[in-house]
Each structure stands twice: as structure tokens, then as C-alpha cells.
Amino acid sequence: MKVSLFATCLTNAFYPEVDLTMAKILKHLGHTVDVPEGQVCCGQIAFNSGYVDDAREVARTLINSFERSEVVVGPSGSCIAMIHHYYPTLFEKEPVYLKKAENLIQKSYEFSQFVVDVLKQPDLGAHYKAKATYHPSCHATRLLGIGEAPLKLLQNVKGLELLPLPESQLCCGFGGTFSVKMPKISEAMVAEKAQHVLESGADILLGLDMGCLMNISGYLEKINKPVKTMHIIQLLGEGIKP
Amino acid sequence: MTMYNLTTDQRVDEALANNFLRQATRRATDRLRNNKYKAADELGNWEEWRGAGETIRKHVIANLDYYLNQLIEQMEKRGVHVHLAKTPADAVGIVRKIVHEQEAKNVLKSKSMISEEIHLNHALEKDGVAVVETDLGEYIIQIAGEPPSHIIVPAMHKTRQQVADLFEPIAGHALSSDTPTLTRFVRLQMREQFLRGDIGITGCNFAVAETGSIVMVTNEGNGRMVSTLPRVQITLMGMERIVPSFRELDVLLNLLARSATGQRLSSYTTILTPPKHSADSDGPEEYHLVILDHNRSEILGDELFRTALNCIRCGACFNVCPVYRQLGGHAYGSVYSGPIGSVITPLLEKDWKKWGHLPYFSSLCGACSEACPVRIPLHDLLVKLRMRKTQSGHTPQVEQHIFKAYRYFFSREKTLRRVLRIGAHLQRPFVRNHRISGGPPPLSNWTKSRTLPMVAAKPFMQVWADLKNKR
Numbered sequence A: 001m002k003v004s005l006f007a008t009c010l011t012n013a014f015y016p017e018v019d020l021t022m023a024k025i026l027k028h029l030g031h032t033v034d035v036p037e038g039q040v041c042c043g044q045i046a047f048n049s050g051y052v053d054d055a056r057e058v059a060r061t062l063i064n065s066f067e068r069s070e071v072v073v074g075p076s077g078s079c080i081a082m083i084h085h086y087y088p089t090l091f092e093k094e095p096v097y098l099k100k101a102e103n104l105i106q107k108s109y110e111f112s113q114f115v116v117d118v119l120k121q122p123d124l125g126a127h128y129k130a131k132a133t134y135h136p137s138c139h140a141t142r143l144l145g146i147g148e149a150p151l152k153l154l155q156n157v158k159g160l161e162l163l164p165l166p167e168s169q170l171c172c173g174f175g176g177t178f179s180v181k182m183p184k185i186s187e188a189m190v191a192e193k194a195q196h197v198l199e200s201g202a203d204i205l206l207g208l209d210m211g212c213l214m215n216i217s218g219y220l221e222k223i224n225k226p227v228k229t230m231h232i233i234q235l236l237g238e239g240i241k242p
Numbered sequence B: 001m002t003m004y005n006l007t008t009d010q011r012v013d014e015a016l017a018n019n020f021l022r023q024a025t026r027r028a029t030d031r032l033r034n035n036k037y038k039a040a041d042e043l044g045n046w047e048e049w050r051g052a053g054e055t056i057r058k059h060v061i062a063n064l065d066y067y068l069n070q071l072i073e074q075m076e077k078r079g080v081h082v083h084l085a086k087t088p089a090d091a092v093g094i095v096r097k098i099v100h101e102q103e104a105k106n107v108l109k110s111k112s113m114i115s116e117e118i119h120l121n122h123a124l125e126k127d128g129v130a131v132v133e134t135d136l137g138e139y140i141i142q143i144a145g146e147p148p149s150h151i152i153v154p155a156m157h158k159t160r161q162q163v164a165d166l167f168e169p170i171a172g173h174a175l176s177s178d179t180p181t182l183t184r185f186v187r188l189q190m191r192e193q194f195l196r197g198d199i200g201i202t203g204c205n206f207a208v209a210e211t212g213s214i215v216m217v218t219n220e221g222n223g224r225m226v227s228t229l230p231r232v233q234i235t236l237m238g239m240e241r242i243v244p245s246f247r248e249l250d251v252l253l254n255l256l257a258r259s260a261t262g263q264r265l266s267s268y269t270t271i272l273t274p275p276k277h278s279a280d281s282d283g284p285e286e287y288h289l290v291i292l293d294h295n296r297s298e299i300l301g302d303e304l305f306r307t308a309l310n311c312i313r314c315g316a317c318f319n320v321c322p323v324y325r326q327l328g329g330h331a332y333g334s335v336y337s338g339p340i341g342s343v344i345t346p347l348l349e350k351d352w353k354k355w356g357h358l359p360y361f362s363s364l365c366g367a368c369s370e371a372c373p374v375r376i377p378l379h380d381l382l383v384k385l386r387m388r389k390t391q392s393g394h395t396p397q398v399e400q401h402i403f404k405a406y407r408y409f410f411s412r413e414k415t416l417r418r419v420l421r422i423g424a425h426l427q428r429p430f431v432r433n434h435r436i437s438g439g440p441p442p443l444s445n446w447t448k449s450r451t452l453p454m455v456a457a458k459p460f461m462q463v464w465a466d467l468k469n470k471r
Helices: A008-016 A018-028 A051-064 A076-091 A095-107 A111-118 A140-145 A148-156 A183-199 A210-222 A234-239 B010-016 B018-041 B046-061 B064-079 B089-100 B113-117 B120-126 B136-144 B162-169 B179-196 B222-228 B246-259 B298-300 B306-310 B316-320 B322-327 B340-351 B367-371 B378-391 B395-407 B415-427 B443-447 B460-470
Strands: A001-005 A032-034 A072-073 A108-111 A129-134 A159-163 A204-207 A229-230 B080-085 B106-110 B130-133 B199-202 B206-208 B213-218 B232-238 B267-271 B286-291
Touching: A001 A018, A008 A018, A008 A210, A008 B460, A018 A032, A018 A140, A018 A234, A051 B322, A051 B378, A051 B460, A072 A095, A072 A111, A076 A095, A076 A108, A076 A140, A076 A159, A095 A108, A095 A204, A095 B298, A108 A111, A111 A148, A111 A234, A111 B162, A129 B340, A140 B367, A148 A159, A148 A234, A148 B267, A183 A210, A183 B010, A183 B322, A204 A210, A204 A234, A210 A229, A210 B298, A229 A234, A229 B046, A229 B206, B010 B322, B018 B046, B018 B316, B018 B322, B018 B415, B046 B064, B046 B306, B064 B080, B064 B286, B089 B113, B089 B232, B089 B286, B106 B222, B113 B120, B113 B232, B120 B130, B130 B136, B136 B179, B179 B395, B199 B222, B206 B246, B213 B222, B213 B246, B222 B267, B298 B306, B298 B340, B306 B340, B316 B322, B316 B340, B316 B367, B340 B367, B340 B378, B340 B395, B367 B378, B395 B415, B415 B460
Parallel strands: A001 A032, A001 A072, A072 A108, A129 A159, A129 A204, A204 A229, B080 B286, B106 B130, B106 B199, B199 B232, B232 B286
Antiparallel strands: B206 B213, B213 B267
């Protein structure tokens, strides 16, 4: 299959290794990978802040860059949820773009969703010896309905012990601009999430959205707790190295 | 009510510094939430029930004028005095007039968020009328002089010891803080009050249009005392609180009790078809129904926000909200707090200056929408409120400029690459151990409690382009 990567703005700027590893895994699975030019961001940061016109302009750029793609895969439940959940509203008064948006919705997937549900390859043959816990990000879970896919990928990693995360359904407090607009509330939320991560007894915290992980790891580092955070892509990428 | 004089930031600080409040809120919401899951699972097809609830509420709201007329007609036919109040001030005026005409000295109250919405107690007390909240939770916060912190459990933020301390001056001696002692004390107080009440004021969970009946659910039964003992009764209702008939009521009562407290049915479901009939041995002889609009008509006509009227006030969204969990209700500053409060308060009050912070009291995690028994997309409505606030020019100028810049650079990938390269240089003074700390606001809002990764020396788009060129 020819897979187009959606390198989300956050991973593009802060975590290019996540995008790169995603490309490597997909190639490892025998697919052709391309990264269409012009793509930047889904527009969520402006949309969720109420700046709909600004969001629309950015979203148009994204839609155009993937117009000729067969399948689009991104390393974030939140960005893909923005496309699936909000693009129809965002373009309800622009028939041409609405059609293009619907086309993009049809063919776009979050990474674990794509590998498990579309490619039907829940076992990537990875080995990784560690105790880890998994934080189910809100948008992936509640807006995209991703439940089992990332867990299936992780359960098939040899040597990986997956520990339950207490109160895993609670938001980590990131919420995009929420984290800087309501910093004190956000801090209280991430403090509780960090507490739960520590209670889990895991050495590694896993997730499928770098926004949440940046928030939780940033807090854990600030309070000097040595829990490593990784995107599931990073763990899988390291686990399938020969 | 000192909290009304504080800024949002001060209220948030106060809440976050109050460990009693935060622990009590966490414990209570955890219990309510887990009870709700059990009660919902028990039905076996909760999603179908939610669907039915949503359909009923949407139908009622879409045909609200018809059902309101039917309700009023049924009520008036039997001699109930129906009053339509356009504003909270109108509603307060109507109640004051009735109280004055009756020369009432003692007013008993039970279960009315509308009376909080219109700030009724304060107005009646100013007239020299003794107002007594008869439900335990409301009674506690009345003595404390505080607004409710949860629409279902108004005093959830108080510990037993705090309650015992509040009661002490009334009892005239110290009370032990065990629940039986405290409830016995309140029971004795209330017994006297019930016999003294001139007028009873209650709320209304649902009004059945077909029969002209008022439905009220309680767990203490005091609402039943308040609505039967006094000679004159006033029911306050929001104009959207209608069900067509008893068939729909059945569905909504199930959804309400299970979502609110995890009960199959509340301990007392009181259905009044007033006024007192000739064969009845008790009940009010004179009955007033006050129907409050307070911009609900406007919400009804607003396609973006109409679904906010579907709410059945169960409080399930409070019990799953991670923001409410940290703060409790008072930090919101509004009568209605939690996710639904953040949605309806700006719509009812129409004052961005005072209530513009509420749509941002959410990380948009979507837990509220998932919990709502009538499927109100609460987090979507919060986004739409932010949109409305932005479009009406009520957001800070700096923010507007930031998003203009965002729009420019995030739709020009090649230009953004150059900006990121500059960013990678500019960040240097703030980098320690490969992480960014400190910096000016709004960056410092993040770095105060968290480290930030460095902007990569090469963004992924450049990494990929370089790889391609090598090949």
C-alpha cells in the first residue's frame, strides 16, 4: 500500500524522531511511504480556541496536501479526531472543501488504528523488556473510539509487562491551549495523572499522542521522577530493530 | 457570599489551596460516578435509553411552545395561577408579591435551582421574611451563606466536621460529627419549621404537559412536606422542563435517577396535580406556577446552542469532569457549575465580561459528552461558545494576533521551517539539560510546572526532504 504520513505540527517541531520511526515501521511492514509537501497542522489549536476562520485556512492547506493520497496515517489520535469530528462542521458552508474533507476522513487513520484495524497486523514481532503503563488519550478514546488497537500492539511486544494505570480515563490536563490559558487547573490535573503513573509502578509511560505525553513527562521531569515517556511508535520502533 | 467578589484567578487559587474541598469533591464524585455506571449497566442497553432520552428532549424543545400552552391550559383549567417571568427580576417580583399578599412570615423551600438562578432567598430575606431551606444539603449551605457547589449535592464540599461546626451556634452546644447526630439535629429543626410555614416553594424536575402535573424527585422527602403542609404553594420551573406525557416521564425519570445518584428511582418521586382536590385530605389550597424564561427563548432560537436546553439536571457531567474534580463548584463563580454550568451560564446571563472564563474551564476531554444521559455534546458546545466569544471580539488582542500569526505560518510549510530554525536558535538562553525552562509568558505558564522539549534542530519535514535528496 502507498501510505502518506501526516507529520503533525507537534511531532514535526519537537519530536521528529516519532514521525521518522513511524515511516520506518510502515516501510518495515512492506509499504511505500511518502510525506506530501505543504502539510503542517490540522488546525485544532485555533479551532478549539474559537478562531474558526484561522483554523479553516490551516485545515485547507492540510486537505490540499493529501488530496492525491491513497491512505493518510498520523501519530496522533487528537489530530485525526479533529479531521473526523470537526472538519464536517468547519466546512459545512464550503461544498467544495466539504467534499474534499469527507474524502480525507474516509482515508485517514491514527497509527495504531491503521496497523491493527486496516492492516490487521497487531503483532509486529517486537521485543522490549520493560514494565510499562499506557495512558488512553481522551480524543483517541472518546472521539475516535480507539480502545483496543494500541493495547493489542503492546500486548504482542515480547518482554513488555503492561501494568494498569489507575483512573486511566482522567484527562492529563493538556488540552492544547488549555495548558497555558488555565495553567493552574492544568497543573492540578497533570499532578494527579503523574501520581497515578507513579502508583502504577511502571518505568515507562506509553501513549499515542505527544501532546499528552509532553505534558505528563514535563511534569514528571519537573518533580524529578524518573519515569520515561514514549510514544507507542517509539517503543515498537526500538523493539523491532534486528 | 464573598466568592462573588473574587476574580476567577482568585477563586481558582482558593479552590486549589483547599485540600478539604478537593478531597471531598473527589470522594463524592467518584462515588456518584461509580454508582451511575452500575445503575446504567443494570439496564443492559444504556445506549438505547440514552437515545430515547435524547429523542424525547429534542422533540420537546422543538415543540416547546405547543407543550407549554398545553401545560398552562391544563393548570389554569383547575385554578392554578400561572405566571410567566421573562427575567429573574420578574420572577422574584412575582414571588415577592404573592408572599406580600399572603402576609407570609415563614417560607419553606425545597429543591429549586431556579431559586438560586434568580437569587430569591436574598430578596425575600431583605423583605423580612424567614426563608428556610429544608433539604439537608441546601440547609447547610444556607447557614454557611454559600451557593451550591454541585446541582445535585449542593454541600458536597463540606466535611462532617465543618457541618457540625456550622450547626453549633444554632444548637447552642457542640454536636458530634457523626451522621446520625447531625441528621437528627436537622430533623428536629425541620419538624418545627414545617408546622410554621406559610408558603412552600419548590422546584420542578419535570412538568407533564398532558395532565398538568409537576414532578419532583428527592431523597429526603422534605420536598413532599414543603409541597403539602403550607396552605399556599409556589413551584418555580425553567420553561424547558417539560415532558409530553407520563410515558416519556418514565424514560426520563430512569435516566435522571440512574445518572444522578445511581438509584433506580429516587427515594421520593412526588407528582402533584394541583391544587388540592375536594377529596384530598391535605395539599395546598392555592397554587402558583412560575415559569422562568431568562433568555431560554433566545437559546431555543439559536441553532448552535439549542441542545443545551435538553439538559435534565442530573449532574452526571460534574462527576466525570476532570476540571470540576480539581476545583469543586465555587471556583466557577456561577450558580450552575460543572460542564453544563459552563455552557448555560454564558447563554443565560449574556455577559462575556463576567462569565467569559467559563467556556475555558475545560480541557475538552469529552468526558462530559460521554456521560450525558441525553447526549448533549457538551464539549462541542464549549468550543462553540469560545467561537461566539471570539467572533464577537471579546477575546484579548494578543490572543487574536497570535492566531493570525498561526494562520499565516501554519499554512506555509516552507516558511514555517525557517521560523522553526530561528526558534531553535532563540530558545538557547532558556535551555538547561536539553529542556526549556523559564521564559516569558505565555511560555512561562507552561514552564512554571513542566519542562518543555527543545525545538528540534531539524523539523521532520526537513529531515525527510534531506533523506529524499540523498537517495
